[in-house]
Amino acid sequence: MMEDLAMHMIEIIMNSIHANSRNISIRILDSKLQNTIRMTIQDDGKGMSEEFVKKVTDPFTTSRTTRSVGMGLAFMKGLTEQCAGDFTIESTLGVGTTLTASVQKDHIDTPPMGNIGSMMMQCIQADENIDFVLEYKTDSNEFLFRTVDIREQLEGVSMLEPSILLWIRSYINEGIEQAKEEMR
Amino acid sequence: MKSLEDLKKMREEALKRVEMREGDKDYRVVVGMATCGIAAGARPVLNRLVEETAEKSYNCTITQTGCIGMCVYEPIVEVYGKDGEHTTYVHVNPEKASEILAEHIGKGHVIDEYTVNAVQNQGV
Ligand SMILES: Nc1ncnc2c1ncn2[C@@H]1O[C@H](COP(=O)(O)OP(=O)(O)O)[C@@H](O)[C@H]1O
Ligand SMILES: [Mg+2]
Numbered sequence: 120m121m122e123d124l125a126m127h128m129i130e131i132i133m134n135s136i137h138a139n140s141r142n143i144s145i146r147i148l149d150s151k152l153q154n155t156i157r158m159t160i161q162d163d164g165k166g167m168s169e170e171f172v173k174k175v176t177d178p179f180t181t182s183r184t185t186r187s188v189g190m191g192l193a194f195m196k197g198l199t200e201q202c203a204g205d206f207t208i209e210s211t212l213g214v215g216t217t218l219t220a221s222v223q224k225d226h227i228d229t230p231p232m233g234n235i236g237s238m239m240m241q242c243i244q245a246d247e248n249i250d251f252v253l254e255y256k257t258d259s260n261e262f263l264f265r266t267v268d269i270r271e272q273l274e275g276v277s278m279l280e281p282s283i284l285l286w287i288r289s290y291i292n293e294g295i296e297q298a299k300e301e302m303r
Numbered sequence: 304m305k306s307l308e309d310l311k312k313m314r315e316e317a318l319k320r321v322e323m324r325e326g327d328k329d330y331r332v333v334v335g336m337a338t339c340g341i342a343a344g345a346r347p348v349l350n351r352l353v354e355e356t357a358e359k360s361y362n363c364t365i366t367q368t369g370c371i372g373m374c375v376y377e378p379i380v381e382v383y384g385k386d387g388e389h390t391t392y393v394h395v396n397p398e399k400a401s402e403i404l405a406e407h408i409g410k411g412h413v414i415d416e417y418t419v420n421a422v423q424n425q426g427v
Contacts, residue, residue: 133336133369137369237346237350240353241336241346241349241367244349244353244365244366244367245336245366245367245368245369268307269307269310272307272308272310272311272314273310273314274314276314276317276318277317277364279364279365279366280313280317280364281353281354281356281357281364281365282313282316282317282357283310283313283317284353284357284365285353285354285357286305286309286310286313289305290305293304293305297304
């Protein structure tokens with residue numbers, strides 16, 4: 120069902136969107152040297168109390184155990200445990216949330232990265248007014264995408280124009296491929 | 304290799320399309336995409352809708368939303384008209400998505416058999 124990392128991330132990003140964030144940054148470290156993939160999603164949404172964070176990340180104590188779906192945090196946490204990684208949430212009510220999830224890059228259960236361009240396209244389609252930042256880092260290279268830069272070029276034309284959404288998707292995927300190439 | 308400069312040209316083209324339509328998009332197409340929707344294949348539907356709307360210049364914008372609350376009917380696609388009327392299509396796949404664009408957005412014809420009402424009446 121959640122066959123790639125991008126799908127796990129989109130669940131987390133949707134949480135940030137539903138928490139009324141205005142700024143959401145997604146940072147991905149894809150490191151061969153450290154043998155790790157680390158995903159950090161930071162927002163300035165409504166935040167959660169410490170107690171609440173404990174509850175939502177534990178699928179057995181939550182009141183939502185009747186639901187087999189829509190447990191994005193528990194799924195992500197489970198994935199990091201299965202793939203020898205780490206999972207942390209730092210959140211402050213009224214300030215925002217930073218979630219960090221890592222997996223061992225060459226772990227047999229670590230899913231592929233998935234389509235990050237498509238993930239970002241979906242983010243924009245969920246709320247085009249949020250400022251999204253995507254940073255993809257390898258050991259030697261970095262690709263940076265910011266919706267503010269796109270909006271500046273478009274001067275009032277919506278990012279939801281289908282041709283522009285598709286351009287964004289391939290712009291991001293090209294940028295990531297290039298960053299990976301120089302890693303080899 | 305793409306550069307941000309490309310957007311200048313795309314902006315011009317988008318403005319020209321708006322001018323030809325004499326105003327805003329007539330239709331809004333919304334795809335429900337909670338985890339249930341993704342699991343039920345909403346993602347390929349979303350991609351198909353955007354790709355085909357770009358290619359054929361259909362008169363609509365495509366957005367996505369969280370769970371619409373009818374998980375058994377996912378993937379769900381809602382089409383909102385200019386006058387606020389809306390149609391809910393259920394169990395949509397990429398092929399049906401193309402048909403919805405061609406018939407509903409292209410010609411203004413609702414495809415009754417794919418709507419939630421038709422499916423509910425069949426007792427599915
Ligand atoms: N970034 C966030 N900011 C504020 N609240 C959040 C955030 N992420 C998750 N939450 C809260 O945690 C709950 C559980 O999230 P999740 O496990 O994804 O399940 P669901 O989204 O289906 O409720 C959410 O309903 C929300 O109340
Ligand atoms: Mg969620």
